[in-house]
Amino acid sequence: MTIEVGSKVPNMKLLADNGEQVSLTDYQGKYIVLYFYPKDMTPGCTTEACDFRDQHQSFSELNAVIIGVSPDPQDKHQKFKEKHELPFQLLVDDEHKLAEEFGVWTLKKNFGKEYMGIERSTFIINPEGEVVKEWRKVKVKDHVEEALQYIKDIQN
Template sequence: MAPGFQLPDQNGNTVSLAQFAGKHVVLYFYPKDDTPGCTTEACDFRDESSALTKAGAVVLGVSPDDTKRHQKFAAKFNLPFSLLADTEHEAAEAYGVWGEKTNYGRTFMGITRTTFLIDPQGKVKRVWPKVKVAGHVKEVLAALGGEEPAPAKKALAKKAPASRR
């Protein structure tokens, strides 16, 4: 069984894995809001949200960022799914994605970008460790048996369109 969790989302609501019983859950762990790779990944999930929903899946993003940072990130990129604040890295540790990382010779603790596909019975169906962002959402859709995603866009992540006055 997938480890359970209760974490606040960007709106301060408590979200638990148990509330999605009977649905596929795409649980993706990412290092930090509003950084290049994490933004691209979130926007790719956003762009395929209707195909993911059609395939019977709920998307949940998890990072160590707090709810205020998540709220800004979700609003900036018009993300239609919950971003969960794992500030104490309890869920990341339970899923085995929190650990020592090295970047430019500096060693630190953080999240390894990983996605879990959890089936409607709460079992881990598939794991994508050390995710490479390009093409990742397409792989997740294929694992769900969903339709092919929309053609890749040339531009990287885009801000949500400004509302007209």
Template sequence: MTTVIGEQALDFVLPSSDGKQVRLSDYKGKNVVLYFYPKDMTPGCTVQACDFRDMSQEFADVNTVVLGVSPDPISSHLKFIEKHGLTFTLLADENQEVANAYDVWKLKKNFGKEYMGIERSTFLMNTDGILVKEWRKVTAKGHADELLAYIKENL
């Protein structure tokens, strides 16, 4: 099963940084930014997360929640949240089930080594849970601004 723009987003349940099990469909009635990132505490992921943190009120003002997903465990997410004062929920996809379902678990190459990891990607669902836009191979810096502009213009 894959994601298809214009159709119901793939639902899932993952453990969250607030100690609950989060189901994507729990957010019907709100726009949802679902962003996949490779690893807590790394430079690009920190830039991206801090941009979302700094714009959290602006996203809330347009009825949008931000959910970050990585394969890191909850314990790592909690340290990441505490260190950077993150104001949104992080989800732990330790078995990469959701990453595979959204086709963001990819073969990557770095310094001549190949490994499996998250391809930084973002999915936007509207208030009815319909996938309206996706961004793949995202550049961390400035992405939150791009998302917010898209939401303001289109949703």
């Protein structure tokens, strides 16, 4: 079963960029902006991460944490985070278990090749641990502002 709007998030532990084991349920009481991205250090993923970085304070003021997830290993996440001064956690989903739970581990096509990979997606999780909004097949431009506005709107 794929997690969708209305579903509770799983209590699944993943390795974070800092070496800690983290579960989405650790953040109960806060909004979570959970974004899945294909790969560290690529142009679209860097733009998206930097857009979230630039709005980090605005999300924090709304009691929201940002968490990025990709299949990249911990050391690559650390380098990506340091290089771009990312103030939020990046989780390692090297076995794509969380991505499969959220239905974002999909067949992709690029230059005539087919392969399995992350479909860029973002989910808003409320303080009770329930998914309240999803964006699938995300286009990076203006996406972070849209997510921020959504959280502002549901809090008013």
